[in-house]
Structures are given as C-alpha cells and as structure tokens.
Amino acid sequence: MRKTKYFLSTKKEKPNNTYSISHQLMIRSGMITQNxxxxxxxxPNGVKVLKKIIKIINQEMKKNNAIEINMPILQSSKLWEKSKRIKMYGKELFKIIDRNQNNLILSPTHEEIITQLVKNKINSYKSLPMILYQINTKFRDEIRPKSGVLRAREFIMKDAYSFHINKKSLENTYENIYQSYIKIFKKMNLKIKILQAENGIIGGNISHEFYINIKNSKKIKKNILKKKNTQIEIGHIFQLNQIYSKIFNAFIYTNQKKKKFLEMGCYGIGISRLIGAIIEKNYDQNGIIWPISIAPFQVSIIPINFLKDFLVKKITEKIYFKLKKYMTVFLYDTNEQPGIMFSEADLIGFPYRIIISHNTIKQKCIELQNRRTYSKKNIKIKNILKILLDKLKIKKKKYF
Known part of the structure; x- marks a missing residue:
C-alpha cells in the first residue's frame, strides 16, 4: 500500500485523557479514534490487525468443525427475563424501547438466543455435537470505561456455543477448544496464563480464563518504583451443562427414544481487548512492536528522496511490486524527511523496514532493519525477496 493512497492518521503527541499504553499507541498509530x-x-491500521486475528481464529475454529453464523445485536428482553439474567446483569445491560414500546437489549452475550435457535432447528441427536460461533459486536454499559479497548462500552468478540447429547461429549469439545485457544495465542507469539475460574452470571460449574501478564510500574512510599504484574483476560470458556437448555426446554430424543436436555458449552475471545493486551506486552519508547502474524503491514519501504531521485524511485518501485506479491508492504512514496518517516514507521510497528538510498544503490544494496531488535544490515537488492520470505516464513506463492 502506498502512503499517498492510504488513510494513515498518526499523531506525534500523547492524546489527552489516555492512561494506558495501548490506548495511547492505538490512537497515535492510527488504529482507532475515539467518538x-x-x-x-x-x-484502516486497526481493521487490518482485526482481520488478521480473525483469520487465525477462523482457521482454528474450522479445525473443530465449528460453523459460523451471525446473530442479531438487538435481542428481546423477554428472553433475558426468562433466564433471569436481566436482573443479574443490572446496570451494565444496555436497554432500549422501540417505537412499539417493545423492550430490547443490546447484546453483551448470546446464550439465550443461541439456545432458542438450536431448540427450534435441531431435530435429531445425529446432528450432535454441534459448534456454532460468530464474530460480532457486543455491548456493556461500563460504569467507568477507560484504557481504550481494554474496557470499552462497545467491543468485538468471538463467541462460540456447543451442544451435546451427553456430558462426555461436552467435556471432549471443551478440551479441544481449550487446546485450540492455546494454539491461537501461540500464533500471536503470546505467553498465556490459564486459571480455573468462577462461572459467574454466564452459568455452569466449570470454566477457565486465559490471561496475558503485563508489567506496570507503580509508585509506592518514598517514590520507589515497584514492578507489579497485571493480568488482562483475553479469553474465557465455560461448561454450561443443562442450565439454558432446561430454561428454554431445549431437548432431543436419544437413539433409545429417551428425552434428554442438551448439554452446552460457551467459548469466548475478546478480540478488540486482545489487540490492546498484545500492545501492552509489545512496545518500546518509540511505538508498537507487532508480532509478524498480525502486523498491519509486515514490511515498510522508506526511500530517501523518492520524488527527486530517479534511480531511487526506479529501484523502489521494482522492489515494492516484487514484494507485494508475497507479503503486506507499506511504501512511503513521499518526500518527507527521513527522520519523520522512521519515527512514524517505529510508531506503527512494521516488523521489517527497508531503507533505499542513492548511496546503497550504488553498491547494489539496500538496508534491512528489524523493528524488534533494531538490528540493521545491507542486503543485495537481488536477495531481498528471498531473505524476507525466510524471515517471514512465507512459502514462495502469493500471500493473498
């Protein structure tokens, strides 16, 4: 992507009223803007990261034979009254009245509506087990929304729901998705902590939470700085058993013609929160350090005097068109000062940077820099594609 054709809204200064690193950097790097x-x-930068994370999640969910659906954000409050969760959620639940005086809610989760769906659509035990999932917007009326996407009122989630004829089947699926979550987070270079947790207002008797540990500095007496570990929850899975199936009378007949309430599981990943947590774990004084698998662009190309030096422009265009067949590339096709481009590239967090100048071209070379380590090396122009394919672990075929 060329900068002149891209909506890149970066900021040099720390935005007002931002207290977490991820909130500051997501605004400064042009990922989000606060309404x-x-x-x-x-x-655009935020959407690209979202899509890459969603792609990883979709791949793992498909391995579990999960089927993607899309459920409405608006739900009838009658469903929530039936489950009695309308009182449990309390003031965090967004409530709406339409023109016909019907009471609706903005969904924070979908256990009620998915159980009702399965009750009406599954007629045979032969259809089970079944996993249905969606990636959708959720709502929670936070009393003090802060820290950007780490605690927002509107957020993006992957929520999956499994249905089973018996508890053993539920336990097997629960274990499979447990392991899939580990794989999902590993693909993003995340070291996670898994804890058995309370089921809370979701229900059931077994659940596990997935956390990222980050380090904050906290002032204590005499201005001594003490490092304190902070955990950010990025995923939560539940064995719900028959709680919702009994409430909504969702049952099936077994092969022995016996009536059986469905066993149910629920599996969530907070996708927008996950992005904030990744940034809290991967940054330095200059900006974001993205894991390669989810960076908005894997490589940036910074040519010096692009619009003034014919040779620089010619070599830059040649490299750009060659690389973009295999990887995501951001080209600074402007005449900005090098320092401005370097600072912006560091802020956004492109994993690799190519610097093209008249002097290096004379040696048939370009400079390759690593964002995480700041290591730099002159590379022969003819070798740059092979070297980047190796570093990015891309097979030599079209990346997209």
Whole structure:
C-alpha cells in the first residue's frame, strides 16, 4: 500500500485523557479514534490487525468443525427475563424501547438466543455435537470505561456455543477448544496464563480464563518504583451443562427414544481487548512492536528522496511490486524527511523496514532493519525477496 493512497492518521503527541499504553499507541498509530467515552471508530491500521486475528481464529475454529453464523445485536428482553439474567446483569445491560414500546437489549452475550435457535432447528441427536460461533459486536454499559479497548462500552468478540447429547461429549469439545485457544495465542507469539475460574452470571460449574501478564510500574512510599504484574483476560470458556437448555426446554430424543436436555458449552475471545493486551506486552519508547502474524503491514519501504531521485524511485518501485506479491508492504512514496518517516514507521510497528538510498544503490544494496531488535544490515537488492520470505516464513506463492 502506498502512503499517498492510504488513510494513515498518526499523531506525534500523547492524546489527552489516555492512561494506558495501548490506548495511547492505538490512537497515535492510527488504529482507532475515539467518538465518545468507551466508543471507537476502527481506522484502516486497526481493521487490518482485526482481520488478521480473525483469520487465525477462523482457521482454528474450522479445525473443530465449528460453523459460523451471525446473530442479531438487538435481542428481546423477554428472553433475558426468562433466564433471569436481566436482573443479574443490572446496570451494565444496555436497554432500549422501540417505537412499539417493545423492550430490547443490546447484546453483551448470546446464550439465550443461541439456545432458542438450536431448540427450534435441531431435530435429531445425529446432528450432535454441534459448534456454532460468530464474530460480532457486543455491548456493556461500563460504569467507568477507560484504557481504550481494554474496557470499552462497545467491543468485538468471538463467541462460540456447543451442544451435546451427553456430558462426555461436552467435556471432549471443551478440551479441544481449550487446546485450540492455546494454539491461537501461540500464533500471536503470546505467553498465556490459564486459571480455573468462577462461572459467574454466564452459568455452569466449570470454566477457565486465559490471561496475558503485563508489567506496570507503580509508585509506592518514598517514590520507589515497584514492578507489579497485571493480568488482562483475553479469553474465557465455560461448561454450561443443562442450565439454558432446561430454561428454554431445549431437548432431543436419544437413539433409545429417551428425552434428554442438551448439554452446552460457551467459548469466548475478546478480540478488540486482545489487540490492546498484545500492545501492552509489545512496545518500546518509540511505538508498537507487532508480532509478524498480525502486523498491519509486515514490511515498510522508506526511500530517501523518492520524488527527486530517479534511480531511487526506479529501484523502489521494482522492489515494492516484487514484494507485494508475497507479503503486506507499506511504501512511503513521499518526500518527507527521513527522520519523520522512521519515527512514524517505529510508531506503527512494521516488523521489517527497508531503507533505499542513492548511496546503497550504488553498491547494489539496500538496508534491512528489524523493528524488534533494531538490528540493521545491507542486503543485495537481488536477495531481498528471498531473505524476507525466510524471515517471514512465507512459502514462495502469493500471500493473498
């Protein structure tokens, strides 16, 4: 992508009223912009990261034979009254009244509506087990939304729901998705901590939470800085058993013609929160350090005097068109000062940077830099594609 054709809204200064690193860097790097308290527009850089994370999640969910659906954000409050969760959620639940005086809610989760769906659509035990999932927007009326996407009022989630004829089947699926979550987070270079947790208002008796540990500095007496580990929850899975199936009378007849309430599981990943957590774990004083698998662009090309030096422009275009067949590339096709381009590239967090100048071209070379280590090396122009394919672990075929 060329900068002149791209909506890149970066900021040099720390935005006002931002207290977490991820909130600051997501705004400064042009990932999000704040509309009001806890509500954000996702800009192109943010959307690219979202899509890459969603792609990883989709791949793993498909391995579990999960079927993707899309459920409505608006739900009838009658479903929630039936489950009695309308009182449990309390003031965090967004409530709406339509023109016909019907009471609706903005969904924070979908256990009620998915159980009702399965009750009406599954007629045979032969259809089970079944896993249905969606990636959708959720809502929670946070009392004090802060820290950007880590605690927002509107957020993006992957929520999956499994249905079973018996508890053993539920336990097997639960274990499979447990392992899939480990794989999903590993693909993003995340070291996670898994804890057995309370099921809370979701229900059931077994659940596990998936956390990222980050380090904060906290001031204590005499201005001594003490490092404190902070955990950010990025995923939560539940064995719900028959709680919702009994409430909504969702049952099936077994092969022995016996009536059986469905066993149920629930599996969530907070995708927008996950992005904030990844940034809290991967940054330095200059900006974001993305894991390669989810960076908005894997490589940036910074040519010096692109619009003034014919040779630089010619070599830059040649490299750009060659690389973009296999990887995501961001080209600074402008005449900005090198320092400005370097600072912006560091802020956004491109994993690799190519610097093209008249002097290196004379030696038939370009400079390759690693964002995480700041290591730099002159590379022969003819070798740059092979070297980047190796570093990015891309097979020599079209990346997209």
């Amino acid at each position: 009001s308290s806890g509500i954000y527009t996702w800009l």
